[in-house]
Amino acid sequence: MAKEKKFITCDGNEAAAHISYMFSEVAAIYPITPSSPMAEHVDTWAAKGRKNLFGQTVTVQEMQSEGGAAGAVHGSLQSGALTTTYTASQGLLLMIPNMYKIAGEQLPCVINVSARTIATHSLCIFGDHSDVMACRQTGFAMFCAGSVQEVMDLSTVPHLATLKTSIPFINFFDGFRTSHEYQKIEMIDEEEIKKLIDYDDIKRFRDRALTPERPVTRGTAENPETFFTHREACNKHYEDVPDVVEGYLKQISELTGREYHIFSYYGAEDAENIIILMGSATEAAREVIDHQLKEGKKVGMISVHLYRPFSVKHLLAAVPKTVKRIAVLDRTKEPGAEGEPLYLDVKSAFYDVENKPLIVGGRYGLGSADITPSHIISVFDNLEMNEPKNHFTVGIVDDVTFTSLPLLEDIPLGAEGTFEAKFFGLGADGTVGANKNSVKIIGDNTDKYCQAYFSYDSKKSGGFTCSHLRFGDQPIHSTYKVITPNFVACHVQAYLRMYDVIRGLRKNGTFLLNTVFEGEELANFIPNRLKRYFAQNNITVYYINATKIAQEIGLGNRTNTILQSAFFRITEVIPVDLAVEQMKKFIVKSYGNKGQDIVDKNYAAVERGVEYQQLTVDPAWANLADEEEAPEEDVPAYIKEIVRPINAQNGDLLKVSDFVKYDMVDGTMLNGSSAYEKRGVEAFNPEWTPENCIQCNKCAYVCPHAAIRPFVLDEEEVKGFNDKTLAMKVPRPMAGMNFRIQVSVLDCVGCGNCADVCPGNKQGKALKMVPFTRDEKMIENWNYLTKNVKSKQHLVDIQSNVKNSQFAQPLFEFSGACAGCGETPYVKLVSQLFGDREMLANATGCSSIYSASLPSTPYTTNADGKGPAFANSLFEDFCEFGMGMVMGNKKMRDRLALLLEQLAEKEDSSNELKEAVQKWMEAKEDAQGSKEATEQLKPLIKAGAEKGCDTCKELMTLEHYLIKRSQWIIGGDGASYDIGFGGLDHVIASGEDVNILVLDTEVYSNTGGQSSKATPLGAIAQFAAQGKRIRKKDLGLMATTYGYVYVAQIAMGADQAQTLKAIREAEAYPGPSVIIAYSPCINHGLKAKGGMGKSQAEEARAVACGYWHLWRYNPQLADEGKNPFILDSKEPDWSKFRDFLLGEVRYLSVKKAYPHEADELFQAAEDMAKLRYNSYVRKSQEDWSMSNGEVDKTANEDPNTAEATEKVVASEPKEDSKAEHVDAKS
DSSP: OOOOEEEEEEHHHHHHHHHHHHHOOOEEOOOOOHHHHHHHHHHHHHTTTTTOOOOOEEEEOOSSSSHHHHHHHHHHHHOOOEEEEEEEEHHHHHHHHHHHHHHHTTTEEEEEEEEEOOOOSSOOOOSSSHHHHTTTSSSSSSEEEEEEHHHHHHTHHHHHHHHHHHHEEEEEEEEETTTSSSEEOOOOHHHHHHOOHHHHHHHHHHHHHHHHHSOOOOOOOOHHHHHHHHHHGGHHHHHHHHHHHHHHHHHHHHHHHHOSSSEEEEOOOOOEEEHHHHHHOOOOOOHHHHHHHTTOEEEEEEEEEEEOOOOOHHHHSOTTTTEEEEEEEEHHHHHHHHSSSHHHHHHTTTTTTTTTTEEEEEEEEEEGGGHHHHHHHHHHHTTSSSSSSSEEESSSOOSSOOOOOOOOOOOOOOOTTTTEEEEEETTTHHHHHHHHHHHHHHHHSSSEEEEEEEEEESSSSTTEEEEEEOOOOOOOOSOOSSSSSSSEEESOTTTHHHHTTTTOOOOOEEEEEEOOOOOHHHHHOOOHHHHHHHTTOOOEEEEHHHHHHHHTOOTOOOHHHHHHHHHHHOOOOOHHHHHHHHHHHHOOOOGGOOOOOHHHHHHOOOOOOOEEEOOOOOGGGGOOOOOOOOOSOOOOIIIIIIHHHHHHOOOGGGGGGHHHTTOOOSSSOTTTTTGGTTOOSSSSEEEEEGGOOOOOOOOHHHHHTTTTEEEOOOOOOOOOOSSOOOEEEOOOOGSSSEEEEEEEETTTTOOHHHHHHHOOOTTBEEEEEEEEEEEEEHHHHHHHHHHOOOOOGGGSSSOOOOHHHHTTTOOOOOOOOTOOSSSSHHHHHHHHHHHHGGEEEOSSSSHHHHSSSBBBBBBOOOOOOOEEEEEEESTTTHHHHHHHHHHHHHHHHHHHHHHHHHHHHSSOOOOOHHHHHHHHHTTTTTTHHHHHHHHHHHHHHHHHHHTOOOHHHHHHHHHHGGOOEEEEEEHHIIIIIIIIIHOOOHHHTOOOOEEEEEEEESSETTTTTTETTTTTTTBBBBBBBBBBOOOOOHHHHHTTTTTSOOEEEEEETOHHHHHHHHHHHHHHHOOOEEEEOOOOOGGOBOOOGGGGHHHHHHHHHHHHHHHOOEHHHOOHHHHHTTTTTESSOOOOOGGGHHHHHTHHHHHHHHHHHHHHHHHHHHHHHHHHHHHHHHHHHHHHTTOOOOHHHHHHHHHHOOOOHHHHHHHHOOOOOOTTTOOOOOOOOO
């Protein structure tokens, strides 16, 4: 009797990990989007005790980089363990050197890749084949799957084939479109897979393991007389691979009932026009072929599974003999090549074929650009032309080099009866998570097929999300976004004016809106364009105030469960009782580790999902005209033509010429575009009560988005301002002026940190959070103050104290960072203090994404047009990148000095010019001095150039180097502690004047919260599923060992003044500096009411309990005979340490999941914190009063030099020292 089929609803990453786990004994891993979830699944399964095919758990080891992971894979394979890794994009490229070795040494393994774009003119985390195509020369076989079901079915094949042939494999599938697409698929039975294994293959691999019992030598060097000949010895092994793979594909086909080949053909037996491609687009192509076959067209498709070795024999056998024309589609671009890789391979395959078909090639889908049925139809239409276009592009408009095929109107070609839905949400509001659960609920509890895919912008939490769901009675092959939904839910009312949320909504469809408005007020709020569509298309409209309900329940801004419940109740896609039961089941699964209170609140949310109401659609709306838009002044064309279309999710409508027009070919973006976004997406914003304000500016200091600021108005400026201000008494230069705290309600994201830190006065706080209502008065205020009130920062020393620093204009504003982000207040402060001369090398990661994601550029300029100059290179080289900036800057300034000396030596040079040159020479390494000298020098250089002086003309080109630059290098803990540590160490060792800001979130924030060497002992993180078992690396203390590096550890929320002082001292120090800034992150899961709105308070708690310590190491003090190490933290209250840990989900989860080990881990974490504190106490008590001469004298007199030195280090505490030792386990 046939076994009952078992189905699972999962994404491509989970399907690949599921098979990979079975065949693996060791996994050496490193996080990178979109492949990280595969490693996370493997780590979690191992932690829970899941066994592989050999009856053991997989040993998982996170490495410091992908290069390190590849090295570990190589070593583990040589030792005889079946080993894997998971990677993509730049990470895969870092593995290439070892891949050559692994292939050359014929070590069987499978590297699983969610194929992703390689960063070129910009970084793109989304999918195409540029990464895997960069590996086709390594000697790895390359195997591709095109859907989630294919990943499940076919991932077994490379594991079996690598063991049989000893050729390593890349097992790849499309990043995001397949890796993150949820589908209901059939699982392959593990016992059936076991039957396919030839254990002699495993024995052969084991027998080749390096061992001292039968020693051999590998990894040798070889000379010219043998290398070439020796290299050719592997040919037979590669020749065998296609037949081996085809044999296993046949077995998988028999097992699943789904037919697979190296080159799988789908279409008419007598096809005349076919396409050849690989990856997820083959699914959309299948829909088109079905459609065109019904129309009587003779078309077909070759889906490529084994790409390397490329088997000409199998390809020619798969192509019908009737084929006259072929279009080959590549999902990559190789500039300068005669064509893309697959196209060239296919052309080569047909080279000797008689009467061969006409073959053209084209590019599609770079960076996960959607590939829809209309694009595939356009490719087939091109083949029907008298002279088909070759080297074409499809899905874009290239009006510069005219490569693009015509864009056709999208038509739905999915299976009949498929229900389609779109959900517009806000990052971190839970919409995506709820929809993942919804599709699993439907998939696991009905016979329906289902699919879910999620699209995002580049902002962090608080960004745009759109969930695309499909349900139906037939398999779903629509590997593209939902075009014609039956149901649309808009979870953010502001989106009605920002995006076309009703595009494609079918007649008689349903629309659900989460809004704070109701009745007539709601009808007035909805734009006429939408109301007209509702009336003309008989749309049923529902609304619910999920924001208010979530607040009442205590869920903050997490409206997801309420709206999920409303969706199931409105659509009844499954019986409501079943939906409620299953939602509660998934609540326990999703939130159980966060505490019972969170579970109970979400249960309440399910019940209150019934509180939606229907909005009456007035038939008269059918004739409404669009509202007149108020004319905008001073909005640059770049904003209108580039920024706004992209922000409106219409970037796919831009043409190639648009990027050429604005000189963006090299990826350059204009600064300051984020100020034009004005999203207004928050649920709450701060409201200022002037009579309670003490003018401390703390609110502005901590604001992660620079959305609340102090304005100082003079007598003239205040005349045009129609709201309250306060008279100023201090600082003295501003006495008599008018003070105003103003919030940009359209830029605020509603975290609440400003209100939380506000000290207020006896009457209460000056700030409170109120519901967002798009207050037009506040919008008017902001516009007036930013456009008409000049900065008064020149009146005070902005570096002297916290209050004064906030009179400086933030040159980093309205970024895409999460609400309450712990990182951006530091970045913003640096921009205020040094932004007008700041050069910035930024590591890839959270800080690069929120700082520079097309089209948003939060780095902006001051009134003089000056501001931070930002660039990002890679994740692993950010410090070297910054070092290169310093080297280039130094060389150009040397050139400047040389030219100025030559100019001053000219007989006809005026005394005024000579004095100005001399002044600059003396002051060039001083920030303020070089500014003043430059101001005097520039007009004189300009005058000389106008008179025909060639030296002056060259100086005009180089004059932007005149002012001393402030070189900053910014990265997170993943970059600084792990993958980029070698570079960081080398750069600080160089002694160059660079400032490195380490934004320490203690996890890889950008890739989803994986463990780094900054992750403390005991914390749960991805890749540390049972809690990290090794203490945190002390990067700061390591840096102090050089003796000439300024180092500081800071936490703004704990001590605002110490943060300012450390940043000021670091920048002023004439050498390398490292500032390690504690940065609470959304991945920590703050339990305090308000969540990330308490991130500043969390920093204070961390320092108060001894979890984090504040200190500075200033080498200049040592030159004065003083101890360079200053411990700024007060003695911790260790009794609060455990409470601090349990206030964050990353620790609480350990207690929930592993209760027996949690106490031991938490105690060890506290002990480690005490050990670290003790080391700082000892450092702070060292006696540096001896001069070097005295130390040398002591060393000469005392034969026990080391002992004498120890006495200095371990000197007794000074009487006035507040630091005391605490008990700690050794």
